[in-house]
Each structure stands twice: as C-alpha cells, then as structure tokens.
Amino acid sequence: MVGSPVLFVAIPLLAAFIIPLTGMIWKNSVRIIPGLVLAFMFALSISLMGYVSEHGTIVEVIAGWKPPIGINLVFSPFTGFLTMLMTFLGFMVWLYSYKFKRNVDFEPSMKYFILLMLLVTGSVGIVLTGDIFNMFVFIEIVSISGYGLTSFYTRRDSAEAAFKFLFMGAIASTFLLIAIMIIYSQLGTLNIADIAEKMPLMDNKLKVLSLVFFILAIGVEAEIFPLNGWAPDVYTQAPGPIGAAFAGIVVKAAIYASVRLVYTMYDFGGAFDLFIIIGLITFIVAETTALRQDRLKRMLAYSSIGQMGLVMIAFGIGTKEGVYAALFLMFNHAIIKSLLFFSGSYLVFNKKNKYIKHVNGMGKYLPITSVLFTIGSFAIIGLPPFSGFWSKLAVLTAAADSKMVILIAVILIISILEAVYYLRVVNRIYFFDKKEKTETQKPSINALIAMICLGIIVLVIGFYPDLISGYLDRAATDLMDKGNYIKEVLTINK
Amino acid sequence: MDYGIYQDKLTRIVTDIARSHSLWILAYGTGCGAIEVPATMTSRYDAERLGVRGAATPRQADVLMITGYLTVKTLKRVIRVYEQMQDPKYVIGFGSCAVNGGMYWDSYNTIKQLDLYLPVDVYISGCMPRPEAVLEGFAKLQEQIRAGEARGATKYKDNLDYYRGNQKKIIKNWDFPDYNW
Amino acid sequence: MNIIILILILFFLGAIITAFSGKISALVQDILFLIVLVVPAVLFFTGVDMNTESIITFSQAQLTFGMTPLSYYFSLIVMGLAVLAGFYTVGQMNGKKRKGYYYLNYILSIGAMFGILMSKDFISFFIFWEIMTWASYLIVIYNGKNVQKIGIKYFVMSAIGAYAMLMAIVLIHSITGSFLITDLISEYTGMTQGMQLLIPALLLIGFGVKAALMPLHIWAPDAYSNAPMSYTAIFSGALSKMGIYGMVIVFLSLLSKVPEGALIRDIVAWLAAITAAISTLWAIKQDDAKRLLAYSSIGQLGYIIIGVAIGTPMSIIAGLFLAFMHGVFKSALFMVVGAVEKQTGTTDLTEVTGLIRKMPWTFLAALISIIALAGIPPLGGFVGKWMLYESLILSDHFMLVILVFFSSTAAFLYCYKILFGFFLGQEEKEWAHVKEAPAIMIVPMVILSISSIVLGTYPQLILKPINAAMMSFGLPDTYGNLWKESILFNKWGNQIALAPIMYGIMLVFVIVTIFLFFRNRSRTRYVTTKDISTSGEIIKEHENLTFSRGFFQPFLRAVEPVMKRQIDKYMLSFAKGVEDLFEFTRRIYNGNGQTYAIYAMIFLIILLMFGKNLLG
Amino acid sequence: MEGILMSILGAIATFLLAFVVGMTYGGIRRKVIARVQNRYGPPIYQNFIDAFKLFSKTTAVHHGAMHLLGPAFLMVSAVVALMIIPVLRDNIWFTNLNFKGDLIFLIYIMTFGPLGMALGAGQTGNPNSAIGVTRGLSQMVGFEIPWVMALVALMIKYNTTSVVDLMNVQNEVGQWLIFQNPFAFVAAILASLGMFRYAPFNIVGAPTELASGPASENGGKFLFTMMSAGSVFAFVKLTLLVDVFFGGASNLIELVIKTFLLYMIPVMYGVVNPRYRTEQAVTYFWGWPLLFGFLAIIYSVYF
Secondary structure, rough: OOOHHHHHHHHHHHHHHHHHHHHHHHOHHHHHHHHHHHHHHHHHOOOOOOOHHHOOOEEOOOOOOOOOOEEEEEHHHHHHHHHHHHHHHHHHHHHOOOOOOOOOOOOOOHHHHHHHHHHHHHHHHHHHHHHEEHHHHHHHHHHHHHHHHHHHHOOOOHHHHHHHHHHHHHHHHHHHHHHHHHHHHOOOOOEHHHHHHHHHHHHHHHHHHHHHHHHHHHHHOOOOOHHOHHHHHHHHHHHHHHHHHHHHHHHHHHHHHHHHHHHHHHHOOOHHHHHHHHHHHHHHHHHHHHHHHOEEEHHHHHHHHHHOOOOOOOHHHHHHHHHHHHHHHHHHHHHHHHHHHHHHHHOOOOOEEEEEEHHHHHHOHHHHHHHHHHHHHHHHHHHHHHHHHHHHHHHHHHHHHHOHHHOOOHOOOOOOOOHHHHHHHHHHHOOOOOOOOOOOOOOOOHHHHHHHHHHHHHHHHHHOHHHHHHHHHHHHHHOOOHHHHHHHHHOOOO | OOHHHHHHHHHHHHHHHHHOOOEEEEEEEEOHHHHHHHHHHHHOOOOHHHHHEOOOOOOOOOEEEEEEEOEHHHHHHOOOHHOOOOOOOOOEEOOOOOOHHHHHHHOOEEEOOHOOOOOOOOOOOOOOOOHHHHHHHHHHHHHHHOOOOOOOOHHHHHHEEEEEEEHHHHHOOOOEEEEEO | OOOHHHHHHHHHHHHHHHHOOOOOHHHHHHHHHHHHHHHHHHHHHHOOOOOOOEEEOOOEEEEEEEEOOHHHHHHHHHHHHHHHHHHHHHHHHHOOOHHHHHHHHHHHHHHHHHHHHHHHHHHHHHHHHHHHHHHHHHOOOOOOOOHHHHHHHHHHHHHHHHHHHHHHHHHHHHHHHOOOOHHHHHHHOOHHHHHHHHHHHHHHHHHHOOOOOOOOOHHHHHHHHHHHHHHHHHHHHHHHHHHEEEEEHHHHHHHHHHHOOOOOOOOOHHHHHHHHHHHHHHHHHHHEHHHHHHHHHHHHHHHHHHHHHHHOHHHHHHHHHHHHHHHHHHHHHHHHHHHHHHHHOEEEEOOOOOOHHHHOHHHHHHHHHHHHHHHOOOOOOHHHHHHHHHHHOOOHHHHHHHHHHHHHHHHHHHHHHHHHHHHOOOOOOOHOOOOOHHHHHHHHHHHHHHHHEEEEEEEOOHHHHHHHHHHHHOOOOEEOOOOOOOEHHHHHHHEEEEEHHHHHHHHHHHHHHHHHHHHHHHEEOOOOOOOOOOOOOOOOOOOOOOOOOOHHHHHHHHHHHHHHOOOOHHHHHHHHHHHHHHHHOOOOOOHHHHHHHHHHHHHHHHHHHHHHHHOO | OHHHHHHHHHHHHHHHHHHHHHHHHHHHHHHHHHHHHOOOOOOOHHHHHHHHHHHHOOOOOOOHHHHHHHHHHHHHHHHHHHHHHHOOOOOOHHHOOOOHHHHHHHHHHHHHHHHHHHHHHHHHOOHHHHHHHHHHHHHHHHHHHHHHHHHHHHHHHHHOOOOHHHOOOOOHHHHHHHHHHHHHHHHHHHHHHHHOOOOOOOOOOOOOHHHHHHHHOOHHHHHHHHHHHHHHHHHHHHHHHHHHHHOOOOHHHHHHHHHHHHHHHHHHHHOOOOOHHHHHHHHHHHHHHHHOOOOOOOOHHHH
C-alpha cells in the first residue's frame, strides 16, 4: 500500500489552511498548490486502486477507534473508482481553470482554487466515509464551497443563484440531520455497515420516514427532479469549469450517497422503483426543458440533470448489470459533460448572457474547441464510436434483461430530444455565420490540454471500452455485495 | 441504254401525282378571305375529297394560302412561314387583294402585288372567291403539279436576290435568318 | 490480420489521413482519397470470401465480422458505387471548400456501410449504422443551407429508426443472451408471440427510415437534395440499400418463419406501394432536379421494398435486382444532375435548357439511365420491373400491381421532365458558355449507363449472386426455375428472352437509324432551336420559348386531391406541438427560490404518502 | 439458314401487312369521319398518297440528334411490338418473336416509342411540342391503369402472362374472353380509346391549339416515319385486342374483319365527341374504366 485513504481528506484540509499563508509569500502558490494537491489525490487514488484490485477493500480506521464506534474510511473498488474519477476531474478542472479569466485577478480568484479543492475533497469524503454523520459533514463542506464558487463573480445574478442554492442546501441539511437523528435514536449507531446490519430491528414507519428525509436531503445535491431548481442557475452563474465540477464531481458524490442508502443501508425493495420513477421524471423533465433553452450553459445544466436521471434509472434497475451501466454512465457523463462545459465556455467566452446563438460560426475561429465540443455532443447523444454509446447500450441492455420494455422506449424517445438540442448547437457552430461583434477568445494552452485529454478519453473509451469495464465490473460487484461490505467494515482488525 | 432518265421520269410522274393529290394547306388567314376556307373544307364543298387538308405547321405543309390583303407587318411573317416550308411548296394567292391590292390598292401599308415577294403558283380572283372558285384553284394547282409546272420553290431559290430585294425594299426592320433549304 | 478488419481500418484511418492531407496539397488529397476508396475495393474483391470471419471481444459484446452471400451482393453495390462516385467526386468537388471535411465523411460512410454488411452481430451492425448516419448527416448539412431544418429532420428521423433498432437489439439480447444475428434467427421461432411481432416491427422501423418507407420518408427529399450530388449518388444508390439489406434479413429469416409475419409483410408492402405512388406524384411536381430525383428515389425504393416484403422467391429476386439497378441508374442520374450543377450552377429545371449539344456525354448517360429507370425494355430496369409485376400477379397482390403500375407509368412523366428540362428545349444564350463536364466525371456516369444496358441483356451477371444470397436463406434454387442465362420465367411457364429481344431491338434500331438518321443527317442541315414554326414570328436571341413552368399542370390538377395531404406537414405540426408542450415543462423552473422550496415540500409530502409502497 | 431467311421474310411480311392494314384503316377512318360529317371524304387510299408524298418531300433541316432519332424510336417500338404480337394463330409466317415476350413486355415496349418521340419533339425546341408531350404522357398515365387492370384480370384468370397462351384458351366463339370476362373487355376498350388518341382524347396533337403538338417541327420523312409507325401501332393495338378478347384470327380475312370492327369503336366514339382537356381525359379514365377494371379483377378472382 502506497498511501492511506485518510490522506484524501487530510492533505487537502491541511493545504486549505496553509495556502492563505503561503499566498502571502508567493502569490502564485494559491493557484499551484491546489493543483498539486489534486494531482496527488489522483495519483493516490490510482495507486490505491491498484492495491485494492489485488488485496480487496481497504478500511481505514481513524484514530484507532474501530467501527462501529470510530470514524472509518472505506476504499472499496466501488468507492475507489468514484474517488479516482472525481480526483481526476478535479485535477482537470484545476488544469483548465489555471489561467481561466486571467484578467480576473482580484481577490476572490485566490479563493477559487481553495474552494475548488475543498469541493473535491468534500465529494471524495462523501464517497469514502463509512458513517453517516461524517457524510453530513462532507456534504456541508461541498455545499459551502459550492455557494462560494457560485457567487465567484460577485454579480447580482450569481449572488441570487448562490442564495437559491444556499436556501435549498439549508433545507437539505436540516432534513439530513433529522434523518441522522432518527437513525441514531433508534439504532444507536452512525456507522453505515452497522446500521445496515441492524436495520431490520428498526420500526418500519421510522425507517420510511428516515429514508424519505434522506432522499429529500441528498436529492437536493443529486439534482433529482423537484429539488433541482437551484441547479440551472448555479451552472449558469458559476464559472464554466465549476459547472463541470458540479456535474462531474458533486452530483456524483450525491448519487453515491443515495445509492449507498438504498443498496446498503436500507432493505426496501420498493426503493428501487422509487429510483426509477424519480429518475424517469427527472430525465424527462430535464431533457424536455433543455430543448427549449436559449442559453448554452443552462442547456448543458439541464442535460446534466437529465443524465443524472438516467443514472438513477440505471441504479433503480437494481441488477448488477444496472449498476454496471449506472457506473459507466457516471463515468462517461463526468468526462463528457466536463468536456462540454470546458469547450462550451470558450465558445461563448466573452458574452455575458451566454446565449446559444453566440456560438454561431465558431467552427472557423476556434477549430479545436469546436471539434471537441462536437465530439462531446456526439458522445453524450450516444453515437458510436464515442464512449457514450457503450454506456447507453449498457443501460438499455440492463433494462431489457429486467424486461422493462416501456422504460427502454421512453429512454430512447427522450434521447432523440437530446440529439436534437445538441445538434442544433453543433450546426450553429459550423454552419451559421458569425455575428460581427462577437469576440473570440483562444483557449489557453492548459485549458486546451485539459480538453484534449478529455476528448481523447472519450474517443479511446469509445473504441475500446474494455479499458475501464474491468473497474466498473468490480465496482458493481462490490456495491451489490452488501454482506461483504458489512463484514469487511465490522471485522476490521488493525 | 440509259434507264436512269426513264426511271427518274417515272419517279417524277408518280411523285407528282401523289403530290397533286395530297395538298396540305397552311391557310394563312390574313384577311377576310379566311372565312372562305372553312366553307371549302367542310361538308358542302369538302375539299378533302381532293386530298386537300389542313396542315398545322409550315414544316408539314405543301401549300401556303394567302387569303386576302397582306400588310407589311404580315408579309414579314408570311415570308418567314414560306421559307420554313419544305420543298416542294406552292403558294396560292387568294382574292383580289392578293392579286393587286384590291380595295386596299392605295393603302399605305399593304402590299399590292404578292408575286413580287413570293412566287405565286395560282391566283384565285374574286372578292371574296366563292368556295367553288377555291376548289377550281386547287384543281388548277393540281394540274400544274402534274404537268411539272408548279416550280415556285425553284423559282424562288433561283431568283432569291430579286425576291430578297423586293422584300427588303418594303420590310424596314429586316432581321431574317438565312434562308433554309 | 484478418482482411475484413484490415479493410475497415484502412477506411477509417484513410478517412482521417485524407481529411488532414489537404494541408499538403489538394492533389495529394484527391489521390489519397481515391486510393482509400480503390484499395479496399480491390482487397475486397480479391481477398474476402465467405469463410473469412473475425471476432473482436469486448466485455459488453462480441463483434463478429464475416461475409454472407447476401452481404456480398450488397457489397458489390457499395464498393462499386463508392469507387465510381469517388472518381466523380474528385471531379465535382474540385475547387470546393471544406474538401477534407467532405472526404472524411464520405469515406467514413462508405467504411460504415461496408462494416454494416460485414457485421454478423447486432452491436457492430448498430455501431456502423450510427457512424453511417452521422457521417451522412454531416454531409447533408455540408452546404450549410437550412441546416437546422433539413439536418435536424434527417437526424431525428434517423434517430427514431436507430433507436427503434437499438431497442430491438437489447430486447433480442435479453431473450437470446447474444448479439449474433444467427442466434436471433435460430431462436426466433421459440419466442413469445408478442416478441415475434415486436422485434421485427422495431427493426423494420429502423430499416424503413433509411429505405425511406412512408411515413418515415419525410427526411429524404430534403436530405437527398441538400447533399452534394456526388454524395447523393451514394446516398440514394448505396446508403438507402442498407435499409433494404436489413429488411431482407428481417423478412426472409424472421417474418417468413411465423404465420403472423404475413400481416406485417402485407402492411409493409402496402406502405411501400403507397410510398411509390405518392412520391412519384410529388416527383412530377418538383421543379428542382435534385428534389425530383430524391422523390423518384423514394418511389423506386418503394418498389424494392414491395419486392422484398412480398417474399416469394421471384419477388425477392425482383427486389434485389431492382436494388442493384436502382443503385446503377439513380447514381448515374444524380451524377448527371451534379455535372449540370457544376457546369451551369443551378439545377432548376425551369432555368436550364438545351444542354444536349453542349454536354452530349452527360445527356447520353442521362438518357440511358432514364430509360432504365422508366423500366423500358431492353434495359436493366425492365428486368426488375417485369419480375416484380409477375411476382405480384403470381402471389395474388392484384391491387398492389395496379398501384405499382400506376406509379411506374407516372414515372414516365418525371423521367421526361428531367431529360427535357436540362437537355432539350431551346438553346439559350445564357447557357452558351456551358462546356461538357470533365472526363473524370463523365467516365463514371458512362460506365454506369453501360452497365444498365449490359444488365438488361445479361441479367444473369447479378442474378447469380442474388441466387446465392437467396439460397443462403434457405430459399429454393431459382436457376432454371425463374431465370436461365438471359431468359426469365414465371411460375406459369411464361418466359421472356432478353437477349434475342435486345438483339432484335438493336437490329431494327440500327436499320431504322441508318435509314432515318444517317440518311437524313447527311442531307439535312442543323438549324438552331430558335428556328421553329411560330406562326411566322422570328424569335430573338433573348426570347426563351421553352415550355418549362407548370410542366405537368393539367395532370397535377387531376391528381390534386391525393396530394393535398402531406405527412410532412402533419409531422412538422406534431413536432411543433411537442415543442410547445416542452415550453410548458420549461416553466416548471421559474427561477423563484420559494417555489423550489414549495416543490421540495410537495415532494416530501408525496414521498410520505407513498412511503408504504417503499417497503416493496 | 432457311430458318433465318424464313423469319426475316416473315418479319418483312408482317411489317408490310401491318403497314398496309394500318394505313387503310386510317383512310377508312377519314372516310367515316367525312361521312358522319355529311361529306364525301377522301378516297380510302388517301393515306398512302399522303405517306408517299411525305416521303418524297425534301427534309432540309433538323434540330439535332434526338430530333433525328425520335421518329426512329417510334418506328423501332412499333416494329418490335409488332414482332411480339401473334398476328395469326399458328401461322409460321407471322410468328416472329411471339414466344419471347409477354403482355407486360408489350405494355412497356409500346410506351418506348412515344417516349423516344417525345425526346425528339423536345429537342426541336418548339414549345408546342413539349406541351403536347406533357399532355400525351399525362393521358397515358390515365389510360394505362384500366388497360393494365383488364390485362391483369385475364392473366390471373388464365394463369398466364403470354398473349399466345391467352389465344390458346379461346378455341371457340363461346370461349372468347370478351364473353368470359366482359368487364375486362369494357375496361380495355375504354382504355384503348385513349391509346388511339382519337377524339375526344386528341389533345396531344390538337392541330388548331398546339399546331399538332409533338409533330409540329416534323415534316417530310420525319412525318412519314411517324405516320407509318402510327399505322403499325394501330394495327398492333387492334391485333392485340383481337388476340386477347376475340380469340385471335386464323386467317387474314378473319383478322381484318375483327380488327376492323374493333377499330370502329374508337373511331365512332371519336366522331361524335368533342375534345377533352387533359385533366378531364385523365379523370375520365379513372372513372368508369377504372371501375370496370376493378370489376374485371374481382370477377376473375371470385368467379
């Protein structure tokens, strides 16, 4: 073992304290250190994944208090996979935004990178933690850094968006805390594995109540349908790369949390149906809404929500194939949507309102960015040979194996809408004439590298999906095996 | 012995007979005389029994009938039509206007003598000539054809300069293409 | 390395290299483009046989490539047309913008078509199908005209088809546990009745879109006419045949196995017949040659689908033969239109006139292809039409045969229109500068026209591969039964001997031509088309008397009741209605934080109300 | 060798027969029309004179290759159709290519000529020609439908698509298909009205309106070829109708009588009718003739 999962939390938090101090000495360190931290986290996750695939799940006990009493971090194939994905994206977002808006060199930009780092840390924490109270803490970390990032531009609109986010986040936190209280009062434990083991003892009514509160609370972060009103505003008002961070990192963590609840903690069969219903409604509403958007980032935001709905559907199928598909979707969505946010930000760079019509004719002026956006669009529509196809195929196959014919039909019909609104943008990029006044901004070299990295991943996974299907498969097996999780956490001897 | 002459002669006799019995007329209804043509063609006089029948276009027609006075403007068209007809072709001047200008003899824009401009094979006089006279004219033309005398087209070709001279004298805006044969 | 994989890799790498080689020089790009098209074709004809098979394994799916007799037959169309149209493309795209983009998508779509034909499993089939779709989509919007309307329409219809197919594929996988086409075929009869109908129906929707079957055809006229003509030759000639290819598999190996299949087959045949009739009428109405041919293509595809759908050995032969012939003559015609467009700059039949003396070779190609299209003996189109009629009559589809006869007779109207519009009529000063298209464009057209003639006399050249393909589906040997060398039979024992008829016609034609043509030609003088009988009026240079507007107005007046209703309009208004509905869902997000809080509360209440159901 | 000579002679004989009969019928038609109009009318042989005259006329100009080829197409189509039609029953002289083709082939080869002619007419550049052609083609779409329906009805009844086979089932008068399937005959004869392009369906070449339409630029030998092809075509159509509905003919006299009687139907229909506009003509054929076609098919299938 090269490192310990605890470093995922410890190092960034430590760095967050140190950076303001170093920033006084060397101004650029504010930019660079978060990047190094994120790179370290990514490297750590890779090395740990290597270890995990050979030796099995790592359960890290903090301060020597063994579970169920102490705090523990679980680095299983499932959580490890998500950690790897998130840290990678975090690093990519950092790389992309390293010189993003270099003219915005006023004070908040210092905090941007710290907040970004904390956002990633919190998300990783949600995924890795083994008890629900820590989960609450990490969700708060994510939310607070999220509020900060949303209001980064200190404009009226961004403040409003941040306030909406804060408002919803506050509701979520309240209910989350109540849910945790109910569980603790009934079972006397906060450890997920322990709760899962003891769950049958709990009163059914309270069980339902707590689950409902959990879903309400986590649903806000997971952007499920009626709770996602904040999301489009936040995606639109936050800086472009933060949209990618939200879509690729935060939402993934929230989905993880809800999945952990349903798959591990609770033993309800009906919860899976709930997932499908919520996911389907989210999917339909978000995609239809996205069709009617006139702003690029809003469109991407709704599309992102829709994809999350699809992920929930896939989780709701409840079979191993479903989980596999969901994970694949999460992976693809994280990569592709980040690519779209990255390249899309440059396509509408200098425009305040970021209307879709501002991308007109950009194909000539920003060729690489445009091609990458096109690849991203094709991939997210699910056209072969791009990566999105394989995940869509996996979802559909999983649904078909569970005999959900209507579901397949609905997913496919809605996917057509997705194709329509993405292609409308692509057509505008290449076949419309540029407005005279629109100024173009060439992407900086670091942003270009980040985008090309993502683009290459999209293509490579598209041509050779087996690169990650092994990880996905192990992760899916891990999630499905609830007993093993409990056993591993509770019988840790160290 | 050279049979060619006889052969040619025989052919010519046969073709002339055929031509005389199959006169497709292009009735260029320039004036009031046009009214007599339907009468000639229809039930009462029935020129079709002589093999006379209407042709739709100059390309198909054998006989150009000028039925009445010719204004200068019309003359241009008539010449054009005549030149578009294929050999052998015949012209019938119809009514006194075509013969000598008739009642328009001192008009400022009609021609007075058709055969200055086109080689006329048969004139039918009268104002208007009755259908009987028209039939008589056809019979005369048939006779001429059979006798090998209806050589208007050849005459026109041979004396093209003469005809062109006359035509150009009276038609001011001359924009004809070359003559086709 | 397996040769099929090699060819595919050649196509895909070659496409990318060709696209970027434009930076070096245009000539290098052209040459590379041709190499990328010709080399795989040569490899295919020399190296691929029925035994080559290769498997690529992924965790999710196993991609199996191999050739069947049927795919060999369709590969003939694809590869042949790809090379011929490739040469033509080089001529036509000379000096155009975005050549790299065009070449890339051209080669990609050819490669994808080849991939489709070589796929033995549904996943690779679907992958290549989608590559073909978006590559062709990118070419359809190449001109940049009406992209949002035409392009999106094409893509949406394609997506409907592709997703229907995808649904069928995942259903098949859930039932058989395999993506192999052969597994579907072997397990089909054991499925439940619902699945037995659902799967072919979904697949047929998928294939029907590409084959422009009504009511899925609405993309076709716009897409065909909007793409550059050198690609439309492929589009109509080869790409649409992919739909036919799929349909053949569905009809022959699935629907013919179950009694309920007859219903679907009849429905499809009727739809195809109505498609043929209506689109023929619409073709007559068009004034733009591209759109005219586009509608004509839809109609012709209708015949092919009828043949395939009826499902008797004879009708299948007819359908497949027509598929080949359609590829030959329609590609030639699109090339002709492209040549005219390149030389004159327009394809409006009411504007261009009298090109026959300026572009004689183009005219010759157009003439022969039109005769083949009209199905007039002794050219190739007739062979297919004859077999189609006979098979329809013999299989008791009497009303269908009338409908087909109607549309094929009405096809004469637009056939004449396109020949007259471009090549005949008065020669205008406006087009006096027009020269014959370059040889690289003429040669493919002429080769295609010659093949129309050859196939009309010796249809056995392609009847043999058709026969092999049909026998691979378990149909009886048709040699000596329905055809024998150049003699066609029907079940009743009637026959038609093509070669003697061809020779007879040739003989008479030569005699009459010598008598009329050469004799008259030497003795007559050419006069311009201005020298016509017009009641003595002399036509001036600038006066255009060509009759080209409202060409078939009286006929269209007669058929007006039929043409009033357009599926296109219904579909567009449906789409608009749907978008308006989405406008409503958009308002759910009204931007008010309080509303969102209320949503959250409502959500909570709903969850609590249905909390019991959570227990499952 | 002898066989080839025989067949060539047979072909020539057939052609001559068709030419003479067709021309004579044309003359008779003119005579009949004249008599109906209370005229004396031209002699019956008038058409021969006209043809000979046209042939002997100079043809000085042409408008291009298609213009020269147009009449040739027409002639080829007429001759090939003639070769396919069984003129007489079991007669070695007129067999020609009878067994090599069938009804569908015939239907198509008969459209080949008019289309070729249409091209020739198109190249002349005369707007009247093109207008005439469009009218003719439109009208063709009209009459082909009932015509094909009638033939299909017979084909399915007798399980053959060959004219020869259809002739062979009508050995006695009672077996004539006109009695076996009268609906088919009505549909076919109504369609043939359009096929002959006599009034009221003569809008194609309406002389006063279109200056004879497609033929307007053709004089002399062109017109001669068209005229003779038209005569041969008329003979072909009549013989086909006789073969299909009247059991063919076993000798020339029978053939002449039958064809003449049949020929009188379109002629008589024509002399008492004015001219239809194109859309009227088209809708005419899609009215009663279509109904009879349906009846014929239903009759064939169910009775």
